[in-house]
Amino acid sequence: MSLFFLIGITIKNSYQLQEKSLIDNLRNKAQTIFNLIVDVRHWNAQYNGVYVKSEDLKPNPYLNPNFIKSKNDETMVWINPAFMTRQISDIASQRDGFKLKITSNKLINKNNAPDEYEKILLDYFEKNPNKQSYWDIKDNKFKFMGALKIEKDCLKCHAKQGYKVGDIRGGISVTFDVSNEFEQLKEINKEKKLTIIFLIIAAIGGVITLIIHETMKRRDEQKISKLNESLETKVNELDDFNKTLHKKVQEEVKKQREKENLLIQQSKMAALGEMIGNIAHQWRQPISAVSAIMMNIKWTAIAEGMNKKFIDDRMKEANEQLGYMSQTIDDFRNFFKPNKEKELFDLDLEVRKTYKILKDTLQNNNINFQIFSNKEIIVFGYPSEFSQVVLNIISNAKDVLIERNTDKPKIEVHILKDEENIYCKITDNAGGIEEEIINKIFEPYFTTKESRGTGIGLYISKEIIQKHMNGLLIVKNNEVGAEFTISIPKKEEEV
Structure with missing residues (x-):
């Protein structure tokens, strides 16, 4: 009986996996479309807009000048990134069940005004500049929006509006009609429920039940394969829109992954x-x-x-x-x-674990190490990765204290918090970091240890705190030495 019970649970869970696979494909599809549009905008911005010869295209009334005349008295319409995105959106939205739109909280063209849902997401991006995108499924519509950030080329037009690099200018929303896809999943789920009931009734005929299960499994895989083919067909239609740009995106992603792995x-x-x-x-x-x-x-x-x-x-x-x-x-x-999932952990306890690893080395070099923490402070994140960051900083401080032969060397760790963040400050009395290099120490491959260092420890530490734990890692010099501050939000922000 236990065998049939396990088989029934497996069939039931497979629906959830199929639904997750469908959602992942939709999200990847929307992200690909967004990336293609962003690349087109960057190309346009690189050349400060382009001129198109057309007597039919109505110039953008919000651009000045919005058109010029050639030597042959031909109308040359000026198309900037926003105007080009609008044109692409109008063409793409003619497809059945598909909508593409550029929008912003700070409108110039009223035709780009956000609806209520888009307004919420634009406000969210502005409050959370580290968030790149958001997606949701509602009323059989897959809705995706990616944040449009100001980059260097964008300042040619937007600097006069008060924007700077990294600011949120607006967003691009992508909407799919997914009613057919989810209807197929519902049909598959109905068949699975009937199969589970049959397995319970036919428990005695275990061998026959196993054969039926394998048959149904193959049938489901064929249906899922057809479902994936349908999604791939839609993606290919968009890929044909600009194959060159898509190939370029893939090559850059591959290079970035290779660098990260290194x-x-x-x-x-x-x-x-x-x-x-x-x-x-x-x-x-x-x-x-x-x-x-x-x-x-x-x-x-x-x-x-x-x-x-x-x-x-x-x-x-x-x-x-x-x-x-x-x-x-x-x-x-x-x-x-290593920790594979985020968890709650005691900041003071992790610092003391790190000290235990370095205890003998610090004592043998007569380095006084103290931890100041008034109460238990709990954070949400990866305790092992956090310990690695503390280990890197303390090890670097130890090396500098030894190298400079500091009188009465000491390292202090202060753990405290306020209403929004939790802080871990690590200080030493080695005299501080030279002003000409203090802004470079978090760069990859930058090291002052020559043959003894890789120049990667502090870079990885900052990546861990900022990308894995949504925090900040900064450094400054105080009266007696260097002061590294790790700040982590008390809880993860939700939409």
Whole structure:
């Protein structure tokens, strides 16, 4: 019976997977359309707009001049990025069940006015500049909007309006009619419910039930394949609109992924090297102690004629030292164990775990390390990645303190919070960072350690805090040294 129960649950869950696959395809399709339109706009902005010879196209009344006359008295209509996007939207929206629109909260052309739903999303993008897009499904409509950000080429027209690079100018919405696709999923779900009922009734005929299940599975896969083919056909229609631009997007995405993989690999290697160095240092003293104990056992056994109690006592000491060594390697292994999902964790506890890894190195170099935290402070994120960031910053501070032979070296960690954010401030008294390089330390491959550094630790640290935990990592010099501040929102913002 348990076998049939598991089969029934599997069939039921497959509908959810099929629905997720459909939504992923729709989201990717909308994102591809948005990227193509943005690339077209960038091309137009690069040349400060283009002129089109036409006696039929009505010039944009919001542009000045909106047309010129050629030497042959031909009308040359000026088309800027917004006007070009509007033309493309009008053409694309003629397709059945499809709508493409450019809109903004700060209108110039009233024809681009946002509806109530688009207005909410535009307000959301302005309040959350790190959010690139949003999608939703409502009334059998897949609605997607991507944020249009001001880039350098855009300032040719928009600088006079008070915009700067990174500001939200507006958005492009993409809408699909998905009623047919979800109707097919409902039909598939109905068939699965009938199959589950049949499995319960035919539990005794297990072999026959298994055959029926496999048959239904193949039939469902064929239907899903047809559904995917239908979606791919629609995507291909849009791909034909501008194959060259789509190919360029794919090539740039591939290059970016290769760079990111390289950075991740180099970061792992750097962290691994640091970890091995700490393990070697952590083990050196216990190993020496074990060696001395065993030597003592040897000579005492010879001198005292194999005194059993003495030998047992010395062996107990040796086992305690070996146990310490075993616990040390477990501490390292747990520290570097990756977190695949976000979770709530105690900021103070993670800092203390990091200190435990570096404790011997700091003490051997007479570096005073203190943590100031008045109460338990809980954050939502990746504890292992956060610990890696703290480890990078403290390790860098330790290296500078040793290199500069600082008098009474110390490192302090202050954990505090306000109404909106939680902060972790890490300071040292090594004299600070040179003004000419302080703005470069978060850049990839920038290092002051020459052959001992990769220049990637602080870059990866900033990526972790800003992209993975929606926070900020900044640095400044105080009266006695450098001060790194990690700020993390108390909770993730929702739409």
